Amino acid sequence: MYAFEIERPTTIAAAVAALGFEGAQALGGGQTLIPSMKARLASPAVLVSLTSIPEMRGVCLSDDGMVCVGGATPHALVAVEAAQYFPALAALAGQIGDPAVRNRGTVGGSLANNDPSACYPAAALGTGAVIITDRRRIAADDFFNGMFSTALHEGEIVTEVRFPVAEKAAYVKFHQPASRFALVGVFVAKYADGVRVAVTGASEGGVFHWAEAEVALSGDFSAAALDGLKVNADGMIGDVHATPEYRAHLVKVMAKRAVAGAT
């Protein structure tokens, strides 16, 4: 790994200032960035650690029914503290990787990275979350720009994410057994104004809405409502773990399980 300078700011303002320098990059839990730096896929000149900023850590419930998660909150804390407000979100956080990964990895790092097989993007898109940065609010529908790409600008950090609590929701993930990421994961959430279905792990374009399923489930929230639908394998990921056709098939299976298990 190449050498770099370190900054450990304790406020968002100081982090933003430190990130203004050329070659500076944010360090969340490091669960993606540190391996990338070892492989010399990333070589920041300055690493700005976000994990000593108290205002970016924690979970709470807002008056308007949203679970607010600080951008540097580790998955393990969300798994415990969101459980009382939004069990499906807590369960998603509690299934990421393994306990040691969950003790370090953060929601902001996961969303900023937008790995096509990551879990949090499905929660953000599946709930219509609001992603709050140091300078603006971005709707989840406008945030993800294809795999490993987001609407974030250079030096912009995710300070908080607000997930609207659903009437009923579930995330069901088919584990890729070696990496523990989602081979396919589906987040289904029922709201007063309709149902949202977000799919991760499947598409070369990264996380996406399964629009036909949203329409079908908004009319009839039952697993059987998806029986007539077919997912097209075009544009699905094909690799040593699964073919595009297999992934397309899994999308429907996972979605049906999520509807059946939604609480």
Added chain:
Amino acid sequence: MTQARMTVNGVPVQADVEGRTLLVDFLRGTLHLTGTHVGCDTSQCGACVVHVNGKAVKSCTMFAFEAEGALVRTIEGMAGADGALGPIQQAFRDEHGLQCGFCTPGMVMSTAALLTENPKPTQNEVRAYLEGNICRCTGYNNIVRAVLVASGQDVNLLAAE
């Protein structure tokens, strides 16, 4: 260079490190605590698991500077001052929960974290919690038995379940 200050197994330590020094390299290279192992160096195998402020982390995927001011516990901190094995270590030994021993430091540290969160785990809970700890030798069954024994449960009754 930056100063890394932390308490490791109850002993305050401080040393100059580079920003890029990994916690595992600080423990092994600077402090000569070589019980913590590096298996993969890519956050997959769990051989390097230690506790930072009571939480299990992969020390190959954390910088030493990130543990500034923290309480760190490694496998060396699991035995008594006289070198006597701690209860989890003893259970691994009694139940043949290790063969080559390479994964064992990480297994023991993950087990300690599990038993703090969940003192009487089921067999399935043990397997789920140890998902990030890979063992190439044992086939895991004796590790699971060792964890259950360390938790004070009767493994023969569990086996009959």
